[in-house]
Amino acid sequence: MTDSQFDIAIVGGGLAGGLIALALHQRHPGRHIALIEGGTVLGGNHRWSWFESDLDKVGKALLEPIPQTEWDKGYDVRFPKYSRTLETGYRSMSSADFHEALSAVLPEGTLQLGRRAASLDAAGVDFEDGTRIAAGTVIDCRSFTPSKHLRGGWQVFVGRHMRLPGSHGVERPVIMDADVEQVAPHGNGGAYRFVYVLPLGEKDVFVEDTYYADEPLLDRAMLSSRIDSYSHAHGWDDHAVVGHESGVLPVLTGGDFAAYQDEVRIPGVVIAGARGGFTHPLTSYTIPIAVGNALAIAEKADLPAERLAEIMESRARRHWRSTGYYRLLGRFLFFAADPDARVNVFQRFYSLRKGLIERFYAARSSRFDRVRVLWGNPPVSIFRAMTAMFKRGKPLKSEKTA
Template sequence: MRRPELAVALIPGGADDSEVVHSCFANDIAAADRWIIEPFVTRSWNGYRVVFPAHRRALGVRLLAVAGGDFAVALDRMLPAEARIDSWAVRVSATQVALAEGSLIEAGGVIDARGAGDLSLLGIGWRTGLTRAVRTPGPHGVAAPVIVDAAVDQRDGCHLVTVLPISADRLHIADSRYQIDRIADRGAHAEGLDAYLAANGWSGAATEWESHGATPVPLDGDFDAYWQSGGAGTAKAGVGAGLFHPATGRMLPDAVRLAAWVADSPPLPGPALHDALHAHALRTWEARRPYRQIAALLFRGAADAERYRIIEHFYRQPTGLIERFHAGRSTPIDRLRILAGRTPFGGKAR
């Protein structure tokens, strides 16, 4: 949209049929860049709630949600039909993509967004989750999203439920766990969701679809080795470039930031595009070291049943601190306050 003189091609691999809803806070995205995400927004709310066993709070911050299907439809409307090349990439370099069907695309520059590189090169914790879209028999009465409900069984790791009210009788409910040494299976998440639905009087809700996934949360490791493992010399975006929030795993704000940067750059030849995106990703990785320390606390900072208290302590802080954390703009004093309630070796979060 910003650079109509450039020809863009998208090679999406598999069909984008995911209905999963990704959310982020409007304030996580610079006002000047919001035009990039607005056409994809499925729903937004002017506030959200958090629920813990000993603390509840409503925050008046705008939350945006983008559903996979809506994203695909909006993108199709924006891109000329010939821009979408329905194939898989088998080889990718700074200026070429070899397609599964045998043809070769030459380009000024290529950005590889095929997902994670070799995660064994990083110290990783996992956020696993099962998301379910349900239709309740009558109005569910949930007015605002609950982005963290930790008043659930905490015996098996840091266990959170998220509820997004999509319409008067439709909810997206996600059961997620932060675990370092194992990945919760679909069955464990399904039990969590069933228990949550029953506890809220929604057992009669009909499931429309379910999606199970895991997102890596890097705690430490060799960024350059990781970058190279996803393809040396090729520009990257997304999880392959390490571009997601180091504690929550959210990637929408980083994706928008990168898109804005690319739209505003001169047309860089492939190798220069690689160097520029590598420098951007490396700068981001280094600046986020303190966040990785906070994330490590979430994974390793207490016994499983107690880890949710680190998030509870965080949500007792002033709204500005919470917003800056989500947007990746925490001050050193913010970080001290987040860490103050609890050390990896004990202490209370309250």
């Protein structure tokens, strides 16, 4: 049974889907858009952060309706051999603010929450309850699912938003505190571990324990206990828990992207977000990519759905080719460095120039940047680095939870 007709139906209310809906509304306010999300809120339970330099004026304008926490005094990194403050501004937004802002901005009837899609095609979306939405264009922004055609490791994390009775004393974000024990998230073997700290207010602080690990094992209890230990070391024992987040994200080191596109393709359906391959292979920073895709789709929304689907597939292939360098570095990280020595790779990287680091996170490294990262005293042996160049890693498997 078809119960509604829309110009555009977006399936998946995460970052990619939400920003596409926002960009379409801003550029085409008369379009009848459906933003479909199986959960009860947009964005799930996440926090997205980025460097102030990641977005141009148009990109910043897209995000303007969404509340953001801003730090203009730079950010800190900490490693066993040094600490450093970099002057670039930093930005962050929560999924709660993302949901509230889009709920207020998008026209009534746009949000289709708590509706799980059973299937989709070029003409509409079928739901698990037997109903259907018809649409002139369908955009698939559902979550990334592991594939045998993609290879790599994993970024595993648990975060906690805490409210203290007094000031936490943190002036700037600490986007990488790697001066911590380098131990795997499941307590067996090594991993690259760091703690991420955001001062969200005078008494509010967000602490996330993150690992670059070989297996997608998320042991929430263990990682939560390590946040307890980190908080205790900073005098934050007495606190109220405002919120949690956790996740397992792929760190891509190789694969057959054409075969992956064949696997996820639905004829005539536009694919965006992580499912379409639009990720940073190494850092998982997604804001610049998601903003760029949202603006591109809004600009070309007048095209037939089949043509728009082809354009986004081509855009994904260009993105895959342009980010091959980061997959190479991922192979160095996972295959050339022993797990408990991976910290040396990042320790050396963060000693480089500020602009190079910014461009790296935005997946916009120049040719000179790429040479500079690899040039000099390498943090891994030349032999192991050469061997790692020809490895691709294990096929990505599903998340394991303990």
